[in-house]
Amino acid sequence: MVQEEMRKGPWTEQEDVQLVFYVKMFGDRRWDFLAKVSGLKRSGKSCRLRWVNYLNPALKRGKMTPQEELLVLQLHSKYGNRWSKIAGKLPGRTDNEIKNYWRTHVRKQAQDEKKNTNKASVSPSSSNFSNCSSSSANSPAEDSSTERNDCVELLQVAGENKIYEGDEQNMMVYSMDEIWKEVESTEEIETRNDLPVMASTTWDYNYCPDSLWTSTHDHCYFDNHQDFSFFTG
DNA sequence: AATGAATGCAACCGCAGCAGA
DNA sequence: TTCTGCTGCGGTTGCATTCAT
Structure with a gap:
């Protein structure tokens, strides 16, 4: 079997949009599955990392208080x-x-x-x-x-x-x-x-x-306040 | 203005734990 | 019970940006 070449390195905006879309559709579990169905040439691991560390709308940006x-x-x-x-x-x-x-x-x-x-x-x-x-x-x-x-x-x-x-x-x-x-x-x-x-x-x-606190690793994402329109421009 | 050093951050790697077959 | 695949974690690396000279 020919192993499909996995992409590495920085994510493009297009990849981000794609990942967000599929996470929204299937949830933030089964990353290998997500990686496959999304068509991204990324490992499930890479997708998860990108989501957890960057794309997750629950994330705060900016300096630590x-x-x-x-x-x-x-x-x-x-x-x-x-x-x-x-x-x-x-x-x-x-x-x-x-x-x-x-x-x-x-x-x-x-x-x-x-x-x-x-x-x-x-x-x-x-x-x-x-x-x-x-x-x-x-x-x-x-x-x-x-x-x-x-x-x-x-x-x-x-x-x-x-x-x-x-x-x-x-x-x-x-x-x-x-x-x-x-x-x-x-x-x-x-x-x-x-x-x-x-x-x-x-x-x-x-x-x-x-x-008072909720874990960032809890299974909660995409509340109704999230707006991803900026991804798609 | 140029350039080298320092800093910040995103991403990768390897490993361990867990769950399902 | 064992095996296998997936997920999550901690450590590390490398690149881009900022700062100092």
Whole structure:
């Protein structure tokens, strides 16, 4: 049998239109089937990826908001590199997007940190902030039953880019800079010890109840508000 | 204005888990 | 129970754009 040559690389607008049409017709399952019936010279895998990461109308476009950034931080400390899990808590964001975001920003942060370290030989990481992470023995993948047992309150004031932690007497406030430094320092530890990223138990996730969020991987798409006319011009 | 570096993002690859035959 | 195909996930790569010099 002659295997039909599969297309690779960037998708054309025409391919997008075609894929959207067939997903609308058959749903976003059975990607191999979809790839075949659509006539696209793409693998089912490729079609799925294109849909999930780009064409899905439920997706949010544009920069991450500070709230989202904070949430990613918190969730990463909880789940580690479980991007799909994290994406599930961020409606309209894909695992790929979050993964890219994380890599970019952690890398940037690491570079900034390096610069700072070169300037000042004294490490700033002796803050009480790093205490809480280094004292944590939980891995990000630790089961959630223990995750919520910490007797700390974790609140986020919208738009303020700070985490408020602790009880009324011992309230601590962390800026995003501190958070990033913490992330960076934990990553260094990970690199050195070949251990998973230590979850800061105090970064528990509890200001956004799960019920408020719907997974981007849930089977829901094409609500009536979607308008694809721009595809067809 | 040119060009090299840095950054952001889309897409691919390989693997694991799951479901159905 | 085993096999096979499909789906989803995480890691990685490569290209396009933006920025700095």
